[in-house]
Amino acid sequence: MLAVLTSYRTLLGKKGAMAVTGAALFFFLIGHLLGNIQIFFGPQHLNGYAAFLKSTGEILWLLRAGVLACFLLHIYSSLLVTVANQQARPQGYATKRSLETSLAARTMIYTGSMVLLYVIYHLMMFTFLRTGPGYSPHDVYRNVVLSFQQPAISAVYIAAMLLLGAHLFHGAWSMMHTLGLSGPGYKPWRRMVGPAVAAAIVAGYISIPVAVLAGWVR
Amino acid sequence: MKLTLRIWRQDGPRDKGKFVAYPVDDVAEDMSFLEMLDVLNERLTLKGERPVAFDSDCREGICGACGFMVSGVAHGPQKLTTACQLFMRHFKDGETVVVEPFRARALPVLKDLVIDRSALDAIVQAGGFISARTGSAPEANAMLIAKPVADRAMDAAACIGCGACIAACPNASAMLFTAAKVSHLGLLPQGQPERRQRALRMVAKMNELGFGGCSNHGECEAACPKGVSIDFIARLNRDYLGGSLLEKPEPLSNV
Numbered sequence: 001m002l003a004v005l006t007s008y009r010t011l012l013g014k015k016g017a018m019a020v021t022g023a024a025l026f027f028f029l030i031g032h033l034l035g036n037i038q039i040f041f042g043p044q045h046l047n048g049y050a051a052f053l054k055s056t057g058e059i060l061w062l063l064r065a066g067v068l069a070c071f072l073l074h075i076y077s078s079l080l081v082t083v084a085n086q087q088a089r090p091q092g093y094a095t096k097r098s099l100e101t102s103l104a105a106r107t108m109i110y111t112g113s114m115v116l117l118y119v120i121y122h123l124m125m126f127t128f129l130r131t132g133p134g135y136s137p138h139d140v141y142r143n144v145v146l147s148f149q150q151p152a153i154s155a156v157y158i159a160a161m162l163l164l165g166a167h168l169f170h171g172a173w174s175m176m177h178t179l180g181l182s183g184p185g186y187k188p189w190r191r192m193v194g195p196a197v198a199a200a201i202v203a204g205y206i207s208i209p210v211a212v213l214a215g216w217v218r
Numbered sequence: 219m220k221l222t223l224r225i226w227r228q229d230g231p232r233d234k235g236k237f238v239a240y241p242v243d244d245v246a247e248d249m250s251f252l253e254m255l256d257v258l259n260e261r262l263t264l265k266g267e268r269p270v271a272f273d274s275d276c277r278e279g280i281c282g283a284c285g286f287m288v289s290g291v292a293h294g295p296q297k298l299t300t301a302c303q304l305f306m307r308h309f310k311d312g313e314t315v316v317v318e319p320f321r322a323r324a325l326p327v328l329k330d331l332v333i334d335r336s337a338l339d340a341i342v343q344a345g346g347f348i349s350a351r352t353g354s355a356p357e358a359n360a361m362l363i364a365k366p367v368a369d370r371a372m373d374a375a376a377c378i379g380c381g382a383c384i385a386a387c388p389n390a391s392a393m394l395f396t397a398a399k400v401s402h403l404g405l406l407p408q409g410q411p412e413r414r415q416r417a418l419r420m421v422a423k424m425n426e427l428g429f430g431g432c433s434n435h436g437e438c439e440a441a442c443p444k445g446v447s448i449d450f451i452a453r454l455n456r457d458y459l460g461g462s463l464l465e466k467p468e469p470l471s472n473v
Binding site: 004006007009010011012013014015016081084085087088089090091092093094095096097098099100101105106108170173174177178179180181182 | 224226237287289290291316318321322323324386388389390391393418421422424425428429430431432433434435436437439440441448449451452453455456457458459460461462463
């Protein structure tokens, strides 16, 4: 087991840590979405779910600590890896053509940074500073609706989710590959799973502000 | 056909280097890229200039000695082809072709297009020996190996160590090279006893030499003249991360 810590010294060890924490955050995103999506069942349902989460007490804080730890390790590793990658080629090419990589893959550090900024803003809004319009601690449903009725808040949210989608587009398959879940047997669907799941998650999240703006949820 | 070559000229490892444009007016389309450089070099020599230094050996696409960037692509625009097997018919009359060395901190430029690839030898060396018996050839059916397994091991062993994967990688990572070297042994029964330890050592060495990390861009596979698949990188990752969990950590001096 000690070798896990030893292997973190290499870039591949750091990528392994990013893949494991990335996978955990991926599941967090799915769980969070399953919570949020309950807005479509009405105020009672969503507020009931929020109250249930609060009632779990220590378990909730444990989960939050876990998510935070994954987030921090993911970011810390990505910074170390990015710096090392840039140092690996001090003198660049006069001409370089990309054959295979995607825009999403090349901009991971940027989309990731933007998502981080959004997460900070997101927590300010409903958890720490509670800057959301007309905030009330027990009516999550109303908080969400009042916020998303502001086009600016919805626009920022949708933009952040699209950036998140770009991050997951490459991240999902990259994570599988880094953990070794790839090979001839996986080939037919490995390029599909990441984008498909990323699209589903993003579509799920974006459906909420769209529904509020369209007046379906009020 | 007429081509303009913009070639990286660098007198030595410490020289700053610069691009110099050379017009070549009579390129035959059946020449290989290296033969065209030979023609250019003959002329430079007659003019009393220093010829363009580049590596080559077999010129049959099997040794891995040649290789440089041709207009932004390692070994040039033709897929699954080394620079020596790249023929001039793939270029257009009047085209400007940029020729520069493979670039990575761990593969420093020695002169013009020649790079020092001894870092790749150091990675292989770090893998150490295999404990399988050598000596006289074993009886052919003593150790049965399934055909698909033998084929995959052979696919990994197809790596000629040219460095194109590193040159093409946005992070100058040697993961495809290392993965190929780890996998051709790791797939076969003879390579099993030290399989994970070998992955740990070779990855540690690669890291120490200053290669970048893998971001799963897939550029390496696209540039590889032998078509080595990034599936081998996933395999290396399995061996490495598995080794991290299962193997005893080594004293630092061995890594």
